[in-house]
Amino acid sequence: MFAAGAANARTEKETRKIMDCKKFTLEIGGRTVTIETGKYAEQTNGSCLVRCGETAVMVSVCMSATPREGMDFFPLQVDYEEKMYSVGKIPGGFKKREGRASDKAILTARLIDRPLRPLFPKGLFNDVVVTAQALSVEPDISPEPLAMIGSSVAIAISDIPWAGPTGSVVVGMVDGKYVINPDLAQREKSAIHLNLAGTKDAILMIEAGANEVTNEEMVGAIMFGHKEIQKICEFIEEKIVPEVGKPKLEIELYHVPEELDKEVRAYTSEKIEWAIDTFDRQEREARQAKVEEEVLAHFASVYPDNTREIKDSLYYLTKEKVRAKIFDKGIRPDGRGLKEVRPIWCERGVLPRVHGSAVFTRGQTQTLTTCTLAMLTEAQRLEGLDEETSKRYMHQYNFPGYCTGEAKALRSPGRREIGHGALAERALIPVLPDEDSFPYAIRVVNDILSSNGSSSMASVCGSTMALMDAGVPIKAPVAGVAMGLIKNQETGEFKVLTDIQGLEDFLGDMDFKVAGTRKGITAIQMDIKIKGISEEIMHTAIDQANEGRQFILSKMLECVPEVAPKLSVYAPKIISFEIDPDKIGDVIGKQGCVIKKIMEETGTEIEFNDDDSGRGYISCVGPIENAERAKQIVLSIAHDPEVGDMFVGTVVRILTFGAFVEFAPGKDGMIHISKLSDKRVEKVEDVVKIGDTVKVEIIKIGDKGIDLKLLEKLS
Numbered sequence: 001m002f003a004a005g006a007a008n009a010r011t012e013k014e015t016r017k018i019m020d021c022k023k024f025t026l027e028i029g030g031r032t033v034t035i036e037t038g039k040y041a042e043q044t045n046g047s048c049l050v051r052c053g054e055t056a057v058m059v060s061v062c063m064s065a066t067p068r069e070g071m072d073f074f075p076l077q078v079d080y081e082e083k084m085y086s087v088g089k090i091p092g093g094f095k096k097r098e099g100r101a102s103d104k105a106i107l108t109a110r111l112i113d114r115p116l117r118p119l120f121p122k123g124l125f126n127d128v129v130v131t132a133q134a135l136s137v138e139p140d141i142s143p144e145p146l147a148m149i150g151s152s153v154a155i156a157i158s159d160i161p162w163a164g165p166t167g168s169v170v171v172g173m174v175d176g177k178y179v180i181n182p183d184l185a186q187r188e189k190s191a192i193h194l195n196l197a198g199t200k201d202a203i204l205m206i207e208a209g210a211n212e213v214t215n216e217e218m219v220g221a222i223m224f225g226h227k228e229i230q231k232i233c234e235f236i237e238e239k240i241v242p243e244v245g246k247p248k249l250e251i252e253l254y255h256v257p258e259e260l261d262k263e264v265r266a267y268t269s270e271k272i273e274w275a276i277d278t279f280d281r282q283e284r285e286a287r288q289a290k291v292e293e294e295v296l297a298h299f300a301s302v303y304p305d306n307t308r309e310i311k312d313s314l315y316y317l318t319k320e321k322v323r324a325k326i327f328d329k330g331i332r333p334d335g336r337g338l339k340e341v342r343p344i345w346c347e348r349g350v351l352p353r354v355h356g357s358a359v360f361t362r363g364q365t366q367t368l369t370t371c372t373l374a375m376l377t378e379a380q381r382l383e384g385l386d387e388e389t390s391k392r393y394m395h396q397y398n399f400p401g402y403c404t405g406e407a408k409a410l411r412s413p414g415r416r417e418i419g420h421g422a423l424a425e426r427a428l429i430p431v432l433p434d435e436d437s438f439p440y441a442i443r444v445v446n447d448i449l450s451s452n453g454s455s456s457m458a459s460v461c462g463s464t465m466a467l468m469d470a471g472v473p474i475k476a477p478v479a480g481v482a483m484g485l486i487k488n489q490e491t492g493e494f495k496v497l498t499d500i501q502g503l504e505d506f507l508g509d510m511d512f513k514v515a516g517t518r519k520g521i522t523a524i525q526m527d528i529k530i531k532g533i534s535e536e537i538m539h540t541a542i543d544q545a546n547e548g549r550q551f552i553l554s555k556m557l558e559c560v561p562e563v564a565p566k567l568s569v570y571a572p573k574i575i576s577f578e579i580d581p582d583k584i585g586d587v588i589g590k591q592g593c594v595i596k597k598i599m600e601e602t603g604t605e606i607e608f609n610d611d612d613s614g615r616g617y618i619s620c621v622g623p624i625e626n627a628e629r630a631k632q633i634v635l636s637i638a639h640d641p642e643v644g645d646m647f648v649g650t651v652v653r654i655l656t657f658g659a660f661v662e663f664a665p666g667k668d669g670m671i672h673i674s675k676l677s678d679k680r681v682e683k684v685e686d687v688v689k690i691g692d693t694v695k696v697e698i699i700k701i702g703d704k705g706i707d708l709k710l711l712e713k714l715s
Contacts (some may be wrong), residue, residue: 026235028052028228029169029180033146035153037244043146046158046246050150054138056086059150060131062500063160067125067254072308074120076111078130080105080147082385086137093384102384106418108132108144110299111168114527115204116199119163121633123253126161135383140183145170148197149232156236163531166204171225173217177396178224186706192218194524196225201234202532206512209426211522212476215542216340256309256316263302266314266436268295272314272321279335281364281452281503288318321505326504327486327495333503334363341481341499343546346559348469355571356470358560360462362552363501364452366403370445371470373571375619378441378609393432394443395425395458403448418458424480425524427460427515428467431475439576439617440475453501454482458516460523461556470566470571478522479517479556481548483541484508487530495715496540498548510537514545518553528594572605572619575627579638581614586666594665596635600629636664641706643698650712651692659688661696661708669706671696676710688713 009190021039034051041047047060068075082105084091084098091098100464101109112132120128132147148168156165167374172182172190179186187193193351194208203226210218268291275287292314299310325331330338342363351357356371379390397420401408413421424446432442444466446459457480464477484500487493487509497504505511509530516521521542526533533541567573579587587606588595595606604620616634618627636647649663659676671694676687688694693714700707 010341022240024235024240026239028145028149028231028232031141031181033149033242035150037153037157037240044154044158045160046154046156048150048153048157050146050153052137052146053141055134055141055143055146057143057146057150058133058135059147059154061151061154061158061160062129063158064127068127071125072312074117074122075127076113076117076120076126076130077127078109078116078132078151080109080112080132080134080144082134084383084385084512086119086134086143087385088382102382103418103422104386105386106415107422108147110196110415110419111144111195111205111207112148115148115166115168116151116155116162116164118204118529118531119166119199121161121163121251121253123255125254126162126251130154134385135280142170142181143385144195145181146588152232153236153240156241157245159249161248161251164199165233165236165241166197166199167236168195169225169228169232171221173213173221178221180225180228192221194221194225195216196222196229198226198229198233199532200230200237202534203526203538204392204528204532206524206526208521208524209429210431210516210521210523212517212522214520215539215546218524219535219539219542220635222538232343253332256313257306260299260303260306260309261313261316264295264299264310265317267298268314268317271295272318274326276318276333279333281334284333288339322503322507323486326497327488328495330495332497334501336499338495339498339544339547341551342501344552344555346465346556348465348560353570355568356466356468356472356564358462358465358469359449360458360465360556361450362454362458362461362499365455365458365501366450367455367462368447368456369459369466370447371463371466371472372443372445373440373470373472373567373574374574375574375605375607375617376435376441376609377617380570390485392435392441393425393429394441395421395428395446395463396443397421397424397446397448397456399448399451399455403451403455420459423456423513423515423523423525424459424463426465427478427480430522431478431517433473433475436576439574440572442467442472451502453503453505454499454513456480456525457482457513457515461552465556465560468560469565471567473563476517477553477556477560478515478517478520479549479552480513480523481545481552482546483510483512483514483548485510485512485528485533485537485541487537489530494537494540496537496544498544510541512541512545514542514549516546516549518550518715570621572621573624573627574617574619575631576615576617576625577631577634578613578615579635581612583638584608584614584616587634589665597665598630598633602626602633604630606630606634633664637666638691639664641667641669641698641701643701645698646695647698647712648693648695649690651690651694654684654688654690656684659684661694663696663708667706669696669698669708671708671710675699675708 024035036049041060044060050057134143152166171194172179173192191211197205344362348358379392411511444463448455460480484497484504485496510528513525602666608616618630621625647663649661652662653660658670658672695712696708699709
C-alpha cells in the first residue's frame, strides 16, 4: 500500500510539473522561436529552453541568498558552453570532454553579459550566475542570439531584481538589404555582422564587424535591429512574465548612510575641487590620495567602522565633480577639448629580426605590435560548433600588470584580453589580402606597454602599422578611437567625448569604440553603464568618431606612408601552385623520397592543402629564386610530358649513341647523338658529361621512351 501510494504521489507530482510547463512562440526575423519554461532546471531562480529550427539553447540563472562579503562591484558571472555533442562531435584531446571555453564561447559570454549588467540595481552584491548551454546546433541558425534572448527570459521570470527585459538580434546586410539573424549563406555574403541588444527604449550593446560601411549604413542597421528588439521585449514583458514570472525579491541594497554621506560631502567638497584642479594625471592622483588620507583621519573617531562607506562617498562626490566640469564647463581632466585627440607619436621597424613591428603611442597609452608571417599550414586550428575549422589571421592582445604600474605576475589572457584581441582582429580582417594573392598565415601580437584608456583602439592602429611594415599588402590602413559619454539623466542632455582616457571611461556613461578606414567602418563595440542610448547619441558618437579616426590615420601615415615594398629578409618567401590532385602522390614519392629530395636541393619547404584541391605552397627564407626553382620541379613532375615541352635537366647517364637526361624526378629521356648539335658529333662526351645541367625539348614520345633535343648547355 505504501509503495503504491508513493508511486501515485510521484505520478501526480510529475503530472503537475508537466502541466506547469509553458511554451511561448514568436517570430524573429521570419523564423519561429519557441521558449519553454517550467520543465527543466527547476532548482534555479529562472530558466528556459529556447529553440529555433534544430538549434536549442538552455539558459539558467541563480543568485546567492546573501551578498558576498567585501564586494564593491556587482559579482555577475556569465558562462556560455559549447557542447560538442550539439553538432555530433566528440571533443578532441586525451580526456574527450569539454575543457576550457573556446575564444568564441568567451566572446559570446561577454555579449550576453554586457546588456544584462546595467539593468541590475546598484548596490546589489549577491552573486548572480547566468549559464547558457548550446545543446543542439543547426548550421543555418546560430545559437548565440538565442542564448542572449534566453538570458533575458530567465532573469525576467526569476525573482531576481532587474530592470529588463532585453532583446537581442544579429543584423546582416546582404545586397544592400538588412537581414535579421542571417543564415550561413547570408552570413558569408553580408557586409555587416552586427550583434545588437537593448530594451524597448534604447540600445544597450553593440558589437559589429563590417566591410568598410558608411556611418549611415551602420546606424541604419542598428535602428533596423532595434525595431525587432522592441518586439522581443514586448513579447517577454506582456506574454511570458505575466504568466510564469515570479514576484521579485525585496533585497536590501548597499548604500552609503545618508548622514555619513552628508557630513563627508560637507567636509570634502572644496578639497575634491582642489584635487581635480590639475591637468597632470600624476599630480591629480597624488592630490586625491592626500585628500582621502586626510578625510579618513578626520572621521576616524566619529565613524571608526565605516572606512568603506567614507571612501565610497568620496568616489561618488569625485565622479559628480569631474562630470560637472566636463558637462558644464567643457573641461576634461587633462585639459583637452571635447573632440580633441591626445598627442600621438609612432615608430616602425623597432625590432630588426621581427617580420614587422611598430609602436603606437597616444597620450599615456602605448602598444608594441609585431607581425609574423608563416606557411598557411601554421593557421590556427579551431574546435567548435561552427563550420570553420581554422583561421589564417590570428590577432592576440596582452595586458601585463606593468602597463598600469601594478606589481602583478604575468597570467594567461583573461576574458578582457580575448575580447580586445577579437575586436582588433575584426577591425582588420576586411582589409587583409586574400590567400590567393598573399598565401601566408599572419599572427599579430599587441603587447600593451602603457595604458590610460582605449588600449584596444591603439592596438588597431599599431597593428595596421606593423602589417604595413611587414609588407602585407593591406587594402587600406585602419585606425580606431574610443568615444565617451556624459549624460544628464534628468534633462537628457549629453556630451560626447573623443578619445577617452581611463578616468573618463571609469566615471563616464559609455565606451563606444569605432574602427575603420578613410572609406568606412570595419568594427564597432559599445559598452554602457546607463540604461541605453538614443539614436541621437549614436549618430553624434559615430560622426564624431569619424573625425577623430581621420586625424589618427593621418598621424599613422606620417610614420608609415605605404606598405613596405618587400618582405623582411627573415620572413619566409611563399609562392603557391596548383596541380592535378592525382599527381600529388608522384610529387611526394615513396615514403616522401621525392619531395624530400626537392626540398634538400632547393632549401625550401613544400606543403599541400588537406582539401584534395591540388593546391600547394613553397616556402623559403633565402632568395625567392629557390622557391621558383622548386615550383618548376614540382610542376614538371605533375605535368604529363608533351612534344614541344622544354625543361632544364641533368645528364645522368651516357651511352655511345646518346645521353640520358633527368628532366624531372623519376622522369628522363634520351638525347640521341645526332640531336646534340646541328653539326656532326663524333663522341657524346665531346658535348656533354654526367652531371651537366642542360635545357632540352621533347621531340618524340614513344613506347620505348621520350626523345629529346639539346637546346642549350647551362653548366
